Amino acid sequence: MVKRSFPLSKVYQLLEPGPVVLATTARKGRTNIMTMSWHTMMEFEPPTVGCVISNRNYSFDILKATKECVINIPTVELARKVVGCGNTSGNTIDKWKAFHLTPAAASCVTPPLINECFANLECKVVDSRMVSKYNFFILEVLKAWIAPSARARRTLHHLGKGTFMVAGKTIRLPSKAK
Amino acid sequence: MVKRSFPLSKVYQLLEPGPVVLATTARKGRTNIMTMSWHTMMEFEPPTVGCVISNRNYSFDILKATKECVINIPTVELARKVVGCGNTSGNTIDKWKAFHLTPAAASCVTPPLINECFANLECKVVDSRMVSKYNFFILEVLKAWIAPSARARRTLHHLGKGTFMVAGKTIRLPSKAK
Numbered sequence: 001m002v003k004r005s006f007p008l009s010k011v012y013q014l015l016e017p018g019p020v021v022l023a024t025t026a027r028k029g030r031t032n033i034m035t036m037s038w039h040t041m042m043e044f045e046p047p048t049v050g051c052v053i054s055n056r057n058y059s060f061d062i063l064k065a066t067k068e069c070v071i072n073i074p075t076v077e078l079a080r081k082v083v084g085c086g087n088t089s090g091n092t093i094d095k096w097k098a099f100h101l102t103p104a105a106a107s108c109v110t111p112p113l114i115n116e117c118f119a120n121l122e123c124k125v126v127d128s129r130m131v132s133k134y135n136f137f138i139l140e141v142l143k144a145w146i147a148p149s150a151r152a153r154r155t156l157h158h159l160g161k162g163t164f165m166v167a168g169k170t171i172r173l174p175s176k177a178k
Numbered sequence: 179m180v181k182r183s184f185p186l187s188k189v190y191q192l193l194e195p196g197p198v199v200l201a202t203t204a205r206k207g208r209t210n211i212m213t214m215s216w217h218t219m220m221e222f223e224p225p226t227v228g229c230v231i232s233n234r235n236y237s238f239d240i241l242k243a244t245k246e247c248v249i250n251i252p253t254v255e256l257a258r259k260v261v262g263c264g265n266t267s268g269n270t271i272d273k274w275k276a277f278h279l280t281p282a283a284a285s286c287v288t289p290p291l292i293n294e295c296f297a298n299l300e301c302k303v304v305d306s307r308m309v310s311k312y313n314f315f316i317l318e319v320l321k322a323w324i325a326p327s328a329r330a331r332r333t334l335h336h337l338g339k340g341t342f343m344v345a346g347k348t349i350r351l352p353s354k355a356k
Contacts, residue, residue: 018196168346
């Protein structure tokens with residue numbers, strides 16, 4: 001999927017609606033993919049994201065040690081792969097092969113972008129103080145990518161137990177909000 | 179709107195999809211409403227929620243001092259009221275009157291529920307350590323309410339600048355996820 005650079009000042013527009021994302025990590029030449037829904041924007045610029053990653057996940061130790069990840073945003077076409085990545089562990093399988101996903105080189109971090117996702121956010125951990133108590137990492141987005149064709153973003157929003165709301169229509173109201 | 183008690187173990191199903199919410203606070207007999215999109219689940223049980231509230235908001239000082247709020251979840255029918263609450267300050271107007279919203283008594287906290295919202299989560303602040311640096315409050319949900327009729331929850335998801343994605347169709351995939 002062809003991507004163009006996306007302004008860091010607009011990253012909140014991608015994460016604020018609450019999509020399920022796929023986080024990629026890398027260590028010692030091995031890369032992994034994790035499905036994640038517990039994240040929030042924390043600051044507009046530099047774009048800062050808080051996310052919870054269970055310490056039972058294979059990706060937890062990798063992120064804690066390497067302090068780098070990519071947040072990849074999938075649309076509904078990837079729903080089965082998203083569930084697949086969430087139901088398996090990188091400790092026992094290669095999720096790229098198992099779910100036919102394609103890595104692409106990032107520009108600022110070691111973990112790869114997922115080519116099939118319409119947006120990719122290269123991140124570094126900037127604050128780990130809440131990791132031991134809450135498994136909560138604070139990330140700064142260093143570089144963002146988007147597919148120019150991704151106008152109608154049919155993102156996935158987890159309602160629990162494998163049920164997802166798919167992004168519906170868009171409405172616009174006069175607002176002073178950023 | 180008639181409400182029934184909602185199991186605390188299922189609260190994540192309401193917030194994980196990332197809806198815009200209305201947070202109510204109370205101090206010295208005055209109550210206020212704030213529109214909020216920057217929140218995430220942090221733990222299933224007790225349901226724990228992290229949220230960012232700008233220190234420029236009238237509600238920030240109230241929540242910091244009183245340590246209580248209610249998270250109310252609106253649907254698309256309330257879109258204009260949601261934008262109205264986001265574009266005004268409780269410092270200068272009474273949002274209940276301005277936007278024709280109705281308070282209802284909570285059972286565990288002082289701030290009121292918004293009757294027109296299909297779900298209401300009574301919360302107390304349990305960790306303020308990240309407030310000074312990130313305006314980030316960690317809340318525990320003490321009691322949850324839901325309208326029994328709220329099957330198709332057409333929640334709002336902010337895409338920036340008054341543009342909202344409205345919750346679309348629901349899909350279900352076999353999954354081991356909670």
